[in-house]
Amino acid sequence: MALQPSLRPLLIAGRADAPHTLDIFLDYVCPFSGKISVTIDKILKPWVETGGPYDGKIKIIFRNQVQPWHGSSTFTHEAGLAVVRITPEKFWPFSRLLFHRQGDYYDIPTSTLTPVQIREKLASLYAESGVTREEVEAFKDxxxxxxxxxxxVSVTDDLKYTIKFSRQNGVHVSPSVLWDGLLANEISSSWGEPEWKLFLAQKVTV
Structure with a gap:
């Protein structure tokens, strides 16, 4: 699937020219998205990267899935897209950190915070990613x-792109996965190595 040039860092694993594509739609404040993010890190990324069994065959694209019934969802996705702009190589590490700490951004913990306070909290989280003070200030800006x-804000257009992409593909919830452009509804956040191994063995044709 296509990515506008400014969002190329959302390709989090595999080669850009790999013939097969896993588009994985995740919401930073969805616990099931948090669960599958661990699977991506521990199982899928090693399989599609250099030396893995699907090296050169599959690429994995992170798709921002804003779920507006969670009040802070928009703010967390803005944060991820800001990292793409400033330190693209840290996008996935920051995403993993945000998933790990997602409980801090759930509905009740953020219910008494203003948008400015939520963004300040996200800036503090970004600072934990091993970035410079100047990069944190750029993030805030x-x-x-x-x-x-x-x-x-400055990443609103990028956010609009990701939301429009979800809508035109009929994606409504997270996690959702497209395999080569089609929804693969059988994929579950509970899948481990055996289920993914079987799925890919059946789907990869190159």
Missing amino acids: LLTNKSTPNGG
Whole structure:
């Protein structure tokens, strides 16, 4: 599947020219997305990267799946997209850290926080990713409302792209997975190595 140039870092594993594509739609404040993020890290990424059995055959693309019934979902995805702009190589490590700490951004913990406070909290999390003070300040700047009264922040257009991509593909919840552009509804966040091994053995044709 395609990615606009500014979002190429969302390709988190595999070669860009790999013929098969796993588009994995995840929400940072969804516990099931958090669960499958561990599977991506421990099972799928090693399989598609250099030396793995699917090296050169499969690429994995992270798809931001904003779920607006979770109040902080938009803010967490803005944060991920800001990292893409500033330190693209840290996008997946930051995402994994955010998934690990996702409980801090659930509905009740954030219910008494303003948008500015939530973004400050995300900036502190970004600072834990081994970035410089200047990079943290750049992160904060990207997440500051500074245009028209209803114009959003500097990564709003990127956020719109990811939401439109989900909508046009009929993706409504996370985690959802596309295999070569089609929804693979059988895939579950509970899948481990045996289920993924069987699925890929049946699907990979190159």
